[in-house]
Amino acid sequence: VATIALSSAPAVHAAAVFTVLFALFGTFGSSIPLVRDGESGLLRRYVLTGVHPGVLLLQRVFATAAIDLIELAPAVLVIAVVRGSSASQLAIVVLAMVIGLVAANALGALTAAFAKSVAEAALFSALAALLLLHWAGTFRTPVSGTWQATLEMLNPFRPLHESLLTAAGAGASAMVPALFGAPIGTTLLVLLLLTVAGRYTMGLGGR
Incomplete structure (x- = not known):
C-alpha cells in the first residue's frame, strides 16, 4: 500500500488497487480460517456446546472484520497522509471500510460453504470478490x-472504492451520504441470510 501511495500512479488506479487489496484481505481472512476450522472439527465442537450456528457465524464475521480494520488502519493512515486527505475524507x-470489511467477511463465509479445501476457499473467495x-x-x-x-448502487464495495478514490485525490471532494444507504441494506440482508442458514453455511448440513 505504501509503495503505491508514494508512487506517481494516477489516483484512479491507486484507488482501484487499494480497494482490491482491502476486499481480498477481508474475504481471505474469513473464508480460509473457516474452512480450516471445519476440517479440524472445531466448528462442530462449538455447535455441540449449544451455540446457534448462525449466531456463531455472525460473531466470527464481526470479529474478523474488526481485526481486519485494526490491521488495515496503518495502511489507511499512510494513504491519508501521503495523498493529503482531509479529516472528513479519512x-x-x-466508515466505508467498516461496511466493506463486514461484507467481505460475510462473502468469505459464503464462499467457504462451497469449498472442500483451503485451496478451493482461496480460489472461490478471489473469484467472488473480484466479481463483486x-x-x-x-x-x-x-x-x-x-x-x-443497479448492482453498483447496491454493492457494499462501492462506498469503499468511492471513498478511497476521493482520499487518493480523484473524484468529488466529498461523498454523498446517500451512497451508503443501499450498500448497508445489502450487507444486512447477507448477514441475515448467514444467521438463518448458519448450519449449512458452515458445512454442517442437517447434522
Whole structure:
C-alpha cells in the first residue's frame, strides 16, 4: 500500500488497487480460517456446546472484520497522509471500510460453504470478490440505467472504492451520504441470510 501511495500512479488506479487489496484481505481472512476450522472439527465442537450456528457465524464475521480494520488502519493512515486527505475524507474511508470489511467477511463465509479445501476457499473467495468489485465499478463505471448500474448502487464495495478514490485525490471532494444507504441494506440482508442458514453455511448440513 505504501509503495503505491508514494508512487506517481494516477489516483484512479491507486484507488482501484487499494480497494482490491482491502476486499481480498477481508474475504481471505474469513473464508480460509473457516474452512480450516471445519476440517479440524472445531466448528462442530462449538455447535455441540449449544451455540446457534448462525449466531456463531455472525460473531466470527464481526470479529474478523474488526481485526481486519485494526490491521488495515496503518495502511489507511499512510494513504491519508501521503495523498493529503482531509479529516472528513479519512472518516468517510473508515466508515466505508467498516461496511466493506463486514461484507467481505460475510462473502468469505459464503464462499467457504462451497469449498472442500483451503485451496478451493482461496480460489472461490478471489473469484467472488473480484466479481463483486467489478460490479461495484472498481475497474470501470457501468452505463447509467443498465442492470450493472443497479448492482453498483447496491454493492457494499462501492462506498469503499468511492471513498478511497476521493482520499487518493480523484473524484468529488466529498461523498454523498446517500451512497451508503443501499450498500448497508445489502450487507444486512447477507448477514441475515448467514444467521438463518448458519448450519449449512458452515458445512454442517442437517447434522
